[in-house]
Amino acid sequence: MTETAARLLSNWIVAQVPQHANWLRQSLEGLAQGAPDRDLYIFLGLAPRKLGKADLVLNAADLANANAARAGWSPSGWSVDGAARVLALLTATSNRPFAERFKDLRRTSDVAEMIALYRGLPLYPEPEALDFEVGEGLRSNIRAVFEAIAHHNPFPQDHFDDHRWNHMILKALFVGSELSPILGLRERANPELARILVDYAEERWAAGRAVTEELWIPVRPFADDPAIRDKLADAIGKGHLTEEGLL
Known part of the structure; x- marks a missing residue:
């Protein structure tokens, strides 16, 4: 090679x-x-x-x-x-x-x-x-x-x-780097990363800041995880997130 x-x-x-x-x-x-x-x-x-x-x-x-x-x-x-x-x-x-x-x-x-x-x-x-x-x-x-x-x-x-x-994905968000050019973003999704990203989104919303839609790419496969599902439902209820945004 x-x-x-x-x-x-x-x-x-x-x-x-x-x-x-x-x-x-x-x-x-x-x-x-x-x-x-x-x-x-x-x-x-x-x-x-x-x-x-x-x-x-x-x-x-x-x-x-x-x-x-x-x-x-x-x-x-x-x-x-x-x-x-x-x-x-x-x-x-x-x-x-x-x-x-x-x-x-x-x-x-x-x-x-x-x-x-x-x-x-x-x-x-x-x-x-x-x-x-x-x-x-x-x-x-x-x-x-x-x-x-x-x-x-x-x-x-x-x-x-x-x-x-997971550290690389989170740092990309912190430095304002796009997630979509990261190869394997979907394939390397894992439950721990999904929970980390939902917590990150909650902190952003609490500070009145927006969350990039790319963040949900590695979260979607675990949207039914009990540790994540309730937080997502709460975010939808508060208007921070739409159900379409998780599709």
Whole structure:
């Protein structure tokens, strides 16, 4: 899968900035042959200057190929330099575990680099070894970094336990992030999350604040749960919620 994803990324980048194809190829060849970490850091720093920061131009066939390479992977919205940074991580070889290199990169990266690092999560080897670093990204106060993990990324759906999943959904609400771009929002619904979201809605209503309709997506499968049913009925009775809103 990783080789296919790397090949796709390389083809897309070269198609968009063919004038820099030689630089990209030579740089990646060095990284693939075990160049020191310093060379990887230099590449990551040069990528936006060499390749630009334009959006990666992809058509429907490109997106279908991405999904075939890794189910759920959608590089729509990626930038050219961001794609190159992920490609470099997939290409570089080292005696050090991947998670150690990722940790060092995260600690020294700027926001754009961090977004690229986290968008590449579904493509990296040893995903279970990245648990701590993913947690750090979820705790970020920078919404774009949080969304690099939470939005259009199959990694959380595939690797988070219910506790971390529920925390991510709740934080998305707290930071004003949309829920619908979260892959698995329906499939990963669970009773504990449904109860948490109903309590969150009650707090919002008590403060005179609105609740996004997306919140009910993971609640609906558990609307008949005794711990939830009465609260929903009370909310409908008070005019905070309509029965249609739960459909």
